[in-house]
Each structure stands twice: as C-alpha cells, then as structure tokens.
Amino acid sequence: MSLAAAITARGLGKAYATNAGEPIQALTQVNFEVGVGEFVSIVGPSGCGKTTVMRILAGLVDGYTGSVSVGDRVVRGPTSEIGVVFQDANLMPWRTILANVMLPGQVLRLDKRACEARARELLALVGLIGFEAKLPGELSGGMRQRAAIARALLHDPRILLMDEPFGALDAMTRDNMNVELARIAAEAGKTVFLITHSIAESVFLSDRVLVMSSRPGRIIETIPIDLPRPRSLDVVADPIFAATVLRIRRLLEHSTAANPHVTLAH
Amino acid sequence: MTTQEHLATRDAPSVPSRLFRWRPLPDLALTAILVAGVIGACQAAVAFGIVSRFVIPLPSSVLPALGELVTGGTLGPHILVTVGEAATGFAIAVAIGLTLGTLIAEFRVVERILYPYLVALQTMPKIALAPVLLVWFGFGLGSKIAVAAVISLFPILVNTIAGLKGCDQGRLDVLRALGAGKWDRFRLVKLPNALPFVFSGLSTAVMFALTGALVGEFVGATRGLGYLIVQANSQMNIPQVFAVLLVLCAIGTAAFGLMQLLRRRFLYWSPNEE
Numbered sequence: 001m002s003l004a005a006a007i008t009a010r011g012l013g014k015a016y017a018t019n020a021g022e023p024i025q026a027l028t029q030v031n032f033e034v035g036v037g038e039f040v041s042i043v044g045p046s047g048c049g050k051t052t053v054m055r056i057l058a059g060l061v062d063g064y065t066g067s068v069s070v071g072d073r074v075v076r077g078p079t080s081e082i083g084v085v086f087q088d089a090n091l092m093p094w095r096t097i098l099a100n101v102m103l104p105g106q107v108l109r110l111d112k113r114a115c116e117a118r119a120r121e122l123l124a125l126v127g128l129i130g131f132e133a134k135l136p137g138e139l140s141g142g143m144r145q146r147a148a149i150a151r152a153l154l155h156d157p158r159i160l161l162m163d164e165p166f167g168a169l170d171a172m173t174r175d176n177m178n179v180e181l182a183r184i185a186a187e188a189g190k191t192v193f194l195i196t197h198s199i200a201e202s203v204f205l206s207d208r209v210l211v212m213s214s215r216p217g218r219i220i221e222t223i224p225i226d227l228p229r230p231r232s233l234d235v236v237a238d239p240i241f242a243a244t245v246l247r248i249r250r251l252l253e254h255s256t257a258a259n260p261h262v263t264l265a266h
Numbered sequence: 267m268t269t270q271e272h273l274a275t276r277d278a279p280s281v282p283s284r285l286f287r288w289r290p291l292p293d294l295a296l297t298a299i300l301v302a303g304v305i306g307a308c309q310a311a312v313a314f315g316i317v318s319r320f321v322i323p324l325p326s327s328v329l330p331a332l333g334e335l336v337t338g339g340t341l342g343p344h345i346l347v348t349v350g351e352a353a354t355g356f357a358i359a360v361a362i363g364l365t366l367g368t369l370i371a372e373f374r375v376v377e378r379i380l381y382p383y384l385v386a387l388q389t390m391p392k393i394a395l396a397p398v399l400l401v402w403f404g405f406g407l408g409s410k411i412a413v414a415a416v417i418s419l420f421p422i423l424v425n426t427i428a429g430l431k432g433c434d435q436g437r438l439d440v441l442r443a444l445g446a447g448k449w450d451r452f453r454l455v456k457l458p459n460a461l462p463f464v465f466s467g468l469s470t471a472v473m474f475a476l477t478g479a480l481v482g483e484f485v486g487a488t489r490g491l492g493y494l495i496v497q498a499n500s501q502m503n504i505p506q507v508f509a510v511l512l513v514l515c516a517i518g519t520a521a522f523g524l525m526q527l528l529r530r531r532f533l534y535w536s537p538n539e540e
Contacts, residue, residue: 058439059442059443059445060442060443077445078442078443078444078445079445080444080445082443084439084440086440087436090434090436090437090439090440092437092454092455092458093535093536094458094461094534094535094536103440103454106450106454107441107445107454108445135534137537155444
C-alpha cells in the first residue's frame, strides 16, 4: 500500500467461552490495513466474526490477541479518532435529533456552541434539515440512521466504523442510503471501514473489499474495486461490477459451502 | 355511518335531519348509568329491608354524613394528617428507593451484600410490620409515616433496579465507543432509559403510601382518616364510614392524576404514552 495507514490490524484473534466449556475461536490471524481516506469493506456470512472485528477496532471488546493501530499509535480501548455507526441507530429517544447529534460533544467535553454549529452542518450533510427538533420516534428508520451517521461525525473523527448500518432498512431505502453514504464519505474526507453481508453493497461503496470466511473467522482474500467514482446505482450494469460481485460470491461459496447465507441481494 | 357522512355531519351540524339521528352513547355515559343503577339498586335493597343498613348504608345517607363531617370542621384536619403521613412516607421511600436502587444496580458489591435481604423482605407482607413500627415509632405521626415508607419503598426500589439494569446495550455501546466514563454512561443513558420503569414504580408506590398511612392509623391512632373509619365503624355509623371512603377515593384519584401529570412531563418521548 502506498497510502499512509489509518488503521492497521495485526494478528487479531478472539475466542469466546461457551457453556459447553470448549471455547469458540471467533477470529484468527486477521491482518489488514486501511489507508487514509480509503473506503474498505469486510464482507462475509453471518457469524463469521466481522462484527467482532469492528468491535475490537471500536475498543468495545476485551481479551483479544494481536494489535490495532490507529495512525502509528497502538490502541486498546476506545479512541476519539474513531466514530462508530452501529447496526441500529441507537439514538436516545428522549433527545431531539439535534441533541442526539450533539451527544459526543457532551461526552468529550467539547464547546457546546461549536458543537451545535457543527451538528447543524452535519444534519445538512445527511439531509435532515428541518428535523432538528424532532424526536427519534418521529423519524423513519433511514432518517434515524442518517442522524446516527451525523452523530458519529460530530467530533470530527478521522475514521468512520460502520457495522451493517443499513441492514435493517428496506432495499430501496438501502440503495439510496448507499449513494448518500458514498457522497458523505467523499465530502467529509473520512477513512471508512464498513462491515456488511451484502456483496453488492460492499462492491458499490468500497475501494477494497476484504472477504471473510467463518469458523474461525479470517480474511481469505482482498479484492480491489476498480470502478470510477462517483458511482451511481447504474454501476450495477457495469461488467466490472458484475464480475467482481461474482468473484466474491464464488470465494464465499467455496469457503462456506456448509453455510450458504451470503446473498447478492441488498 | 360512512366516513363521508361523518364529515358531512361535522361540517353541517345544523342540518335538521341529522339532529334526530340516534347516536351511540359514549362509554362515559354508560359508566354513569351503571353507577346510577348500582346506587339505585342499593337504595332500594336497603329501603325495602332486603339488606340491613348496618351492612350497606342507605346511599342517600352517605352525602349527608359527608356534609356533617365537612361542616363539623373535623374532616379537613383528618385529611391533612393522613395525606401528610402518606406524602412524607412516600418522599422518604422515593429518596431511599432511588438511592439504594441505583447503588444496587450500579455496584456489584452492594448488590451481592444486600440482595438476599431484599428478596427475603420482598416476600414478606410489609403490612405485617405495622404493629412493630407502632412500638418503634410511637402513636404519633412517626409510625404511620414509617408504615407508608416501608410498603411504598419496594415498588420504587425494584423498578429502579430493573430500569437501570435493563438498559439497552446498543445505546450504552454508543457511549462506550466514545470512551465515556461510568458517570456519563449513567447520567446520559441509563438514568433517562430507566425513567419509564421508575415512574411505573412511583405510580404504584403513591397508592401504597396512602394504604400504609391508613393501616398505620388502623393499628393505633388518634387522628387521620383511618382513625375516623375505625371510630365510625365501632359506633355502627356506616354512612360515615362510606363518606370517608368517598374522601379517600378522591384523594387517591388526585394522587394518581398528579403522577400522570408528572409522567407526561418527563416521559413525553416514551412510546407507551399516548
């Protein structure tokens, strides 16, 4: 990689204890780098440990082996250089959308005024102008997830971690959110690390796709995506897109013959 | 009636043919009819000697009995005593319940030390403590406040613990990923998240506090609505007993209304609220 590394994962491994006594090896020898400003996805079947990778990077998991570096600093535990978007929007239902987006500022003791100004900018970026005073319960799932993205960006982290952020949305909303995410990532100039089980989503969004296999979870291949940006949804008709999706699909089929949960569909 | 007709009725209420159309009675009217029916039946049953007036008072004698209590000037002070006892007991229970509940939910050590006692206490009917509390705190207000506090403590305590422990892990992860400390996680997520539970505990507890104050007065008192009931009962003044019950009904309703008001103020965001 010629780019400077934003995230470096070296030999990540994680075992979970089970009631049966025999520990389950969720991850083993996971190595990868994400360059500054790069958009990298991990794609893999359900239960392959991709969420565990994300949680280790976010500092939410203890007792793993290997190391994670952000920039050139080894981190254990959460760091403010990373913003996280979870599978569920996880907004606080008692806070208005604006107050939800401003939450990281409160935790990190940032200047309140500056936070509010930035929160309003971000709400504009994610297309939620006019919803500042609404409660999360009044918004659709897609809008809540946009607010969660704005919240993850509030403290201006250099890296955005996303764990199947659109998994709970319907196909149409999901397509639109993917187009939006590509735009937001480009405009905000962030390094993005996305976890997904949708091959098409990973190919559409990423510069590189890491293909994961399960039991134990490991990275079996790194696929560069040579499609020009900005990409519109029409890119699915591009032969390179189709060939790349097929290639990843084959890889996953070979590695998870007994566990064919991976689908092309969004 | 179709929707269109409905709209037409609303838009043009003065159309004569609509005025005489039969409309279904609202539920409230049915409730009123039921109450009137039951009272009427009681009145008849007692007036014709089917039921003794020492079992059920003549309904028409309850309001005069109430009037007598009001004009006699005794009712007001008795109400103040009972409400004061219940409110003080409730306030103590809220303070102890929220503090102890928070400590138990947040600190494993506290939980491990106190939990066995809590389970033991919870399975015991707290009302049984009333005579002991009378001995400990005397015949005055103290023992009634103590009974009210003891029995209203548990719903608050149990719900506070359940609310804090049942916190949504996803929301906590948002704070953890920001490196938030225990205090920030508590004040920014856990506490507001627990409020719906806390409020349902408070709603139960406020009624328990009133019950506690009354039971305390039953056991031994010289003032209060519980004392008034015991007195009237021993004099076979059944209409007065029922008059006091009406007053208690009104106090209970007011307390419930107050809790609902607070709920709406603090839980505007909760989907359980209409």
